Amino acid sequence: MTKAILGVIGGSGVYDLPGMEEIREERIASPWGEPSDALRIGRLGRTTVVFLPRHGRGHRYAPSDINYRANIDVLKRAGVTDLVSISACGSFKQELPPGRFVLVDQFVDRTYKRESSFFGQGCVAHVSMAHPVGPRLQQRIAEAAAAEGIDVARGGTYLCMEGPQFSSLSESLSYKAAGYDVIGMTNMPEAKLAREAEITYATVAMVTDYDCWHPEHHAVEVSDIIAVAKANAGNAARLVARLARDFPAEREPCPAKSDRALDHAIMTAPAARDPALLAKLDAVAGRVLRA
Numbered sequence: 001m002t003k004a005i006l007g008v009i010g011g012s013g014v015y016d017l018p019g020m021e022e023i024r025e026e027r028i029a030s031p032w033g034e035p036s037d038a039l040r041i042g043r044l045g046r047t048t049v050v051f052l053p054r055h056g057r058g059h060r061y062a063p064s065d066i067n068y069r070a071n072i073d074v075l076k077r078a079g080v081t082d083l084v085s086i087s088a089c090g091s092f093k094q095e096l097p098p099g100r101f102v103l104v105d106q107f108v109d110r111t112y113k114r115e116s117s118f119f120g121q122g123c124v125a126h127v128s129m130a131h132p133v134g135p136r137l138q139q140r141i142a143e144a145a146a147a148e149g150i151d152v153a154r155g156g157t158y159l160c161m162e163g164p165q166f167s168s169l170s171e172s173l174s175y176k177a178a179g180y181d182v183i184g185m186t187n188m189p190e191a192k193l194a195r196e197a198e199i200t201y202a203t204v205a206m207v208t209d210y211d212c213w214h215p216e217h218h219a220v221e222v223s224d225i226i227a228v229a230k231a232n233a234g235n236a237a238r239l240v241a242r243l244a245r246d247f248p249a250e251r252e253p254c255p256a257k258s259d260r261a262l263d264h265a266i267m268t269a270p271a272a273r274d275p276a277l278l279a280k281l282d283a284v285a286g287r288v289l290r291a
């Protein structure tokens with residue numbers, strides 16, 4: 001049995017997790033480079049919680065500059081089994097106004113200049129991304145939200161753009177016409193890497209704006225995002241605290257098989273694997289590489 005450890009990645013406006021007890025800061029070295037910040041490890045109720053601000057404290061990293069591989073690698077090294085991403089996003093739906101939390105379950109990846117896999121030459125692997133969000137983790141988040149009286153929308157597609165500029169009107173209208181629900185700049189490749197590392201992933205997308213498609217709202221500006229994110233930080237903290245309070249002590253099997261994503265993923269024959277890459281994969285893929 002594996003002990004459940006809850007990871008939380010804070011996005012724009014979420015650089016800390018109030019309410020954690022027995023906090024210690026840990027700088028874990030990663031063969032994938034520098035993570036965004038030190039991990040803050042503590043307890044919420046009886047659950048161990050590991051917090052990482054994805055842009056770093058002081059918001060030092062732009063979405064394209066975040067070392068997503070190092071972030072996921074150090075979370076894995078800290079024992080994180082389940083990871084909640086708190087992310088500001090724009091909305092393509094009238095009925096998802098600023099302030100609403102959306103538990104998205106799909107992603108469309110339009111990023112193009114980020115390292116998006118731990119695997120590659122010397123150890124090739126293909127994991128399934130059909131269901132990128134852990135349904136059971138999402139269910140627990142929905143239950144925590146209900147218990148706290150926080151209104152959440154269940155399901156939705158998050159379009160991940162490269163940024164850092166916001167979308168043009170034409171882009172915004174075409175994403176809306178495609179039926180996507182929200183837009184952000186960070187959940188890809190984060191969700192892909194979490195899956196490769198066999199960490200169950202779920203996103204709480206906090207709507208901060210209507211991007212630029214809405215005829216009755218001005219085009220999004222950073223000040224709107226920060227104002228809404230600040231106003232919602234308390235709700236996000238309460239949601240995570242309740243989730244942690246009611247979290248199981250042991251890791252549950254994931255219906256999307258995120259906990260066993262590497263079972264049949266590695267293509268490269270053992271004799272053809274690159275020892276240097278295998279050494280870097282020790283945390284992410286140790287379960288299957290050491291078997």
Ligand SMILES: CSC[C@H]1O[C@H](OP(=O)(O)O)[C@H](O)[C@@H]1O
Nearest residue numbers: 011012063087088184185186225
């Ligand atoms: C602050 S403006 C855009 C910025 O906000 C979102 O960040 P995060 O997902 O980390 O909350 C968006 O993805 C952009 O990175």
Ligand SMILES: Nc1ncnc2[nH]cnc12
Nearest residue numbers: 088089090183184185211
């Ligand atoms: N409209 C938007 N586009 C991209 N990322 C965002 N993050 C918050 N709002 C956003």
